[in-house]
Amino acid sequence: MSDLLREIWESLRQNKFRTAMTGFAVVWGIFILVVLLGVSNGLENGMHANYGSRLSNSVDVWSSWTSIPYKGLPKERYMFFNDNHAQIIRSMPEVELFSRVVSKYNVETVYSKESITLEVVGVESDYQHIFNKRLLSGRFVNARDIAEREKVGVLDERAIEMLGVTADQILGAYIKVSNVRFRIVGVCEKGDRWQGASIYIPFSTHQSIFSTYREFGKMCMTMTSGTRDIEKKVKNLLAGPMQFDKDDPRAIGVWTQEESVEEQGRVMGAIRLFILLLGLCTLISGAVGVSNIMLVSVRERTKELGIRKALGAPPATIMWSVVGESLIITTFFGFVGVLIGSGVVAIIRMVVANSQGAEQVLQNPSVDLGAILIATLILVIIGVIAGAIPAYRAMRIKPIEAMNADK
DSSP: OHHHHHHHHHHHHHTHHHHHHHHHHHHHHHHHHHHHHHHHHHHHHHHHHHHSSSOTTEEEEEEOBOOSOBTTBOSSOBOOBOHHHHHHHHTSTTEEEEEEEEEEEEEEEEETTEEEEEEEEEEOTTHHHHTTOOEEEEOOOOHHHHHTTOOEEEEEHHHHHHHTOOHHHHTTOEEEETTEEEEEEEEEOOOOTTOOSEEEEEHHHHHHHHOSSSOBSEEEEEESSOOTTHHHHHHHHHHHHHTOOTTOSSSEEEEEHHHHHHHHHHHHHHHHHHHHHHHHHHHHHHHHHHHHHHHHHHHHTHHHHHHHHHTTOOHHHHHHHHHHHHHHHHHHHHHHHHHHHHHHHHHHHHHHHTSTTGGGTSOSOOOOHHHHHHHHHHHHHHHHHHHHHHHHHHHHSOHHHHHTTTO
């Protein structure tokens, strides 16, 4: 065995260029596959983080522009919700949790000497449960805050990161939001990727300070039953009071978490298929490269193999000298490809973690070692077969023909 290994090593050393080219084909194929799988996992984690935290039976309803005239009224009218419309939806028997929502963007906010801009979101107490807002410190807006229009607020993680403070440090402190003092009663986790740094305040307080009118543009809720027909039900209930055609596709919009999860599944299925095909193509190209180089290697060594056969070397020993070379190259360089690919995925993970907002798209990319080991094993097997087939053919050539192969 030691003589065989010494022989294989000597062959690899004497043919550095061939060894390097074969190794590069293996490293490249495994490296690309590792990076693709890591990025795919990161994308999937990001989608789950952005859309998976909400309750599966949650629904958003928002106002928009009409696209159809209604009883003499022109199209292109902007719809707004008011408290009567909210009460109609809140009174639906299948509605479980409900919150009116109103937002004001890019509001100057000052704490100590730090000045940042926040999205100021007016909400009701159910909002926390609809969106599964995990509290890091303190509490959320409650019914008493809304009833008494308290100037209290709940900051999210992005906001305290921008302010350079921790959740415990900011709790109970006062900040100025558009020159109005608010007491911070809680800190919650980040919102979805479409939402910037935010402060949540009582809906009634938002209306009295930041809203010129008593109208708003969004309602959120959860349903006790399925959400399949909710859009039709909502439009039928609001069409008359809001004066729009119930068949108008634009007057109000309805989004359901159930549909989002289905869409997410379709998108991730397409991404997985694309990455699988791309990974297979890369793996196949690596295998073809190994096969071609091993074929050339055996052809170059045909005379050598014939001489050894004529001198009485056992066929198994001659075969293993070729197959062992292929096995060592694919195993060693496959491992190198895994290491390099894993290192690149780790670097991507660190860059994403330190980039503002990037983790909302690509979160915690990681390597599925099981899949990578299987892919590497497949490449090793292909490499062994690629060396064994031409070696077997060379072994069947008569020694005298093999020794005259290069003439």
